[in-house]
Amino acid sequence: MKEKATIICSTSEFHKVYALFNIANGCASFGMDVTIFFTFDGLRLLRKGHTAAPVFLQEGYFGPDKEKMIEHMKAREITSLEEQFNDVQELGVRFIACDMSMDMLGIDEDDLIPGVAVGGIGTYVSEAKSSDITLFI
Numbered sequence: 702m703k704e705k706a707t708i709i710c711s712t713s714e715f716h717k718v719y720a721l722f723n724i725a726n727g728c729a730s731f732g733m734d735v736t737i738f739f740t741f742d743g744l745r746l747l748r749k750g751h752t753a754a755p756v757f758l759q760e761g762y763f764g765p766d767k768e769k770m771i772e773h774m775k776a777r778e779i780t781s782l783e784e785q786f787n788d789v790q791e792l793g794v795r796f797i798a799c800d801m802s803m804d805m806l807g808i809d810e811d812d813l814i815p816g817v818a819v820g821g822i823g824t825y826v827s828e829a830k831s832s833d834i835t836l837f838i
Contacts, residue, residue: 703732703733703734704731704732704733704734704833704834705733705734705735705736705828705831705832705833705834706724706725706728706733706734706735706736706832706833706834706835706836707735707736707737707738707825707828707829707832707834707835707836708721708724708725708735708736708737708738708835708836708837708838709737709738709740709743709825709835709836709837709838710737710738710739710740710743710746710838711739711740711741711742711743711837711838712742712743712838713742713743713745713746715770715782716770717838718746718782719782719785720838721737721838722782722785722786722788722789723780723785724836724838725737725789725794726785726788726789726792726794728834729789729792729793729794730792733833733834734793734795735789735792735793735794735795736794736795736796736797736828736832737789737794737795737796737797738797738799738820738824738825738828739796739797739798739799739802739817740799740801740802741799741802741805741806743838744798744799744802744803744806744808747796747798747813747814747817748808748812748813748814749812749813749814790816795818796816796817796818797817797818797819797820797824797825797828798810798813798817798818798819798820799820799821799822799825800819800820800821801821801822803819
């Protein structure tokens with residue numbers, strides 16, 4: 702049986718989101734099944750913007766500090782957040798949006814990027830119970 706990692710994401714802060722996708726990529730690259738359960742502010746990462754891309758990858762999302770961070774990362778040839786996001790999708794990381802948080806924040810399934818499952822705390826607990834690694838970001 703494959704090892705599993707389950708991560709709760711409750712934030713949309715740049716440095717934490719970068720760490721989230723970096724850890725998810727690392728786990729998936731080691732052959733683990735990875736699930737990320739997005740709740741509260743983390744749901745913002747799954748919302749469609751004016752294109753099919755997640756709104757967080759679009760201009761201006763993280764504010765002025767994002768541009769400084771991107772320049773710094775490019776200068777040091779560090780993988781971008783967009784590349785990290787694309788990599789987790791290619792590696793088959795599963796995204797689950799918390800249905801209760803969606804209701805609280807007025808987010809509909811149609812507002813989410815393609816490929817996102819919707820589930821409740823029972824879905825998370827089921828995933829976490831059988832996981833070798835569980836994290837909260």
